[in-house]
Amino acid sequence: xxxxxxxxxxxxxxxxxxxxxxxxxxxxxxxxxxxxxxxxxxxxxxxxxxxxxxxxxxxxxxxxxxxxxxxxxxxxxxxxxxxxxxxxxxxxxxxxxxxxxxxxxxxxxxxxxxxxxxxx
Amino acid sequence: xxxxxxxxxxxxxxxxxxxxxxxxxxxxxxxxxxxxxxxxxxxxxxxxxxxxxxxxxxxxxxxxxxxxxxxxxxxxxxxxxxxxxxxxxxxxxxxxxxxxxxxxxxxxx
Numbered sequence: 001x002x003x004x005x006x007x008x009x010x011x012x013x014x015x016x017x018x019x020x021x022x023x024x025x026x027x028x029x030x031x032x033x034x035x036x037x038x039x040x041x042x043x044x045x046x047x048x049x050x051x052x053x054x055x056x057x058x059x060x061x062x063x064x065x066x067x068x069x070x071x072x073x074x075x076x077x078x079x080x081x082x083x084x085x086x087x088x089x090x091x092x093x094x095x096x097x098x099x100x101x102x103x104x105x106x107x108x109x110x111x112x113x114x115x116x117x118x119x120x
Numbered sequence: 121x122x123x124x125x126x127x128x129x130x131x132x133x134x135x136x137x138x139x140x141x142x143x144x145x146x147x148x149x150x151x152x153x154x155x156x157x158x159x160x161x162x163x164x165x166x167x168x169x170x171x172x173x174x175x176x177x178x179x180x181x182x183x184x185x186x187x188x189x190x191x192x193x194x195x196x197x198x199x200x201x202x203x204x205x206x207x208x209x210x211x212x213x214x215x216x217x218x219x220x221x222x223x224x225x226x227x228x229x
Contacts, residue, residue: 035218044220045165047218061217095164097164100170104214106170110164113164
């Protein structure tokens, strides 16, 4: 069965970087785009970007562009989201989610989420 | 930029009742790219409806979606105890890419 397993919770200081992993199993990793979204406490979901797991092409939200980098390791069926220059407002649960086919398709499988806390 | 609003913010109902949730877009959008997700506390969201009205795999038929243009609706015909959760609408657009509504919480009356 399809599973997305994310790395564990992180606590970072302002100005630092964080890298969250998302290991996929149960399907052909390179055949589906991977999305990244975050949810700050009590807030709506906020899309961050996606990666074409086959080609490595990426697209980022304007809000985080310049601070976010999404990559993948096809040999490990794992996608990564790195966010730099962290600030307190980046405190959120970060999710990876598989797009159902194309990058604009709905997101049919999700990781369990990774809590990133930014605090001095 | 397309903005999604959802109403009501909270819907207090009893099991067995019908729930009607609204998602409104700031401008006309394609229903092909309108989806609904359910999120329970401490869990990731789950895809319920895509293309405004198609149920995702494994979703019970008490969930239905409808609408077009700027107004979309998620209906839960008879609430089951496991349906009490937060529901988000999502839209994809080639310029703003993915946006989500603020969510509607369905809680037990």
